[in-house]
Amino acid sequence: MYKQLNKNSFYYGFPVVLMTTRNKDTGSDDLTPISSTWTLDRSVVLGLGLDNQGFHNLKVGSDLTLNIADQSIWEQIEKIDKKTGNPTVPEYKKQLGYDYCENKFRLAKFSKLAGISVSTARIAECLIQIEACVTDIMVRKNYAIIETTVQAIHVSEEILADETHIDVEKWHPLIYKFREYATTDKHLGKNFRFQEFLK
Numbered sequence: 001m002y003k004q005l006n007k008n009s010f011y012y013g014f015p016v017v018l019m020t021t022r023n024k025d026t027g028s029d030d031l032t033p034i035s036s037t038w039t040l041d042r043s044v045v046l047g048l049g050l051d052n053q054g055f056h057n058l059k060v061g062s063d064l065t066l067n068i069a070d071q072s073i074w075e076q077i078e079k080i081d082k083k084t085g086n087p088t089v090p091e092y093k094k095q096l097g098y099d100y101c102e103n104k105f106r107l108a109k110f111s112k113l114a115g116i117s118v119s120t121a122r123i124a125e126c127l128i129q130i131e132a133c134v135t136d137i138m139v140r141k142n143y144a145i146i147e148t149t150v151q152a153i154h155v156s157e158e159i160l161a162d163e164t165h166i167d168v169e170k171w172h173p174l175i176y177k178f179r180e181y182a183t184t185d186k187h188l189g190k191n192f193r194f195q196e197f198l199k
């Protein structure tokens, strides 16, 4: 038997990504935690709330870096979970307890690394960093769908088996599962197109 559930949002398990963008007016870097992303070939598609500073920055031409979180940094992310880089905090966010934060990097103790293919900051604590630029923005009622094209992928040697292959046993992505932080630890088997390294 199944029950039909009526929910506004349904996060059945998505990787947590720390998106960095550049604020054109102030020149500062912004950091937006997101979980609504998917990838296909060289595209990464994002879902972003229209009030987010990260969205404003992309709309006016910022590139972006998708810093992929692993299990070790979930508590740092929680330090900025109710913060926005948008000085005009919308009323519905105030009701949820959000307030403005000028520097989320400092608050969460994340270290910035300079961008390589784009100018937005990489986060040293994230072992996978994807640099991208915006290809298309589709605005819906309360959110936007952003299509981006990957410019470069940077992977820490900590999780590499050799020059080009990721040791998948060393990578423990942070997963946002029904708003709980979780990770993946159990190996079940490989697809015929597996291209990384597994002992």
Ligand SMILES: Cc1cc2nc3c(=O)[nH]c(=O)nc-3n(C[C@H](O)[C@H](O)[C@H](O)COP(=O)(O)O)c2cc1C
Pocket: 016, 030, 031, 032, 033, 034, 035, 036, 037, 047, 048, 049, 051, 052, 053, 054, 055, 077, 081, 082, 083, 084, 085, 086, 098, 176
């Ligand atoms: C784990 C996690 C996942 C989130 N996923 C998204 C998301 O996919 N899209 C989105 O717009 N906001 C998401 N949020 C909420 C934003 O991070 C939040 O609205 C934040 O204030 C935006 O920051 P900004 O205004 O500085 O860009 C998420 C928050 C957390 C903690």
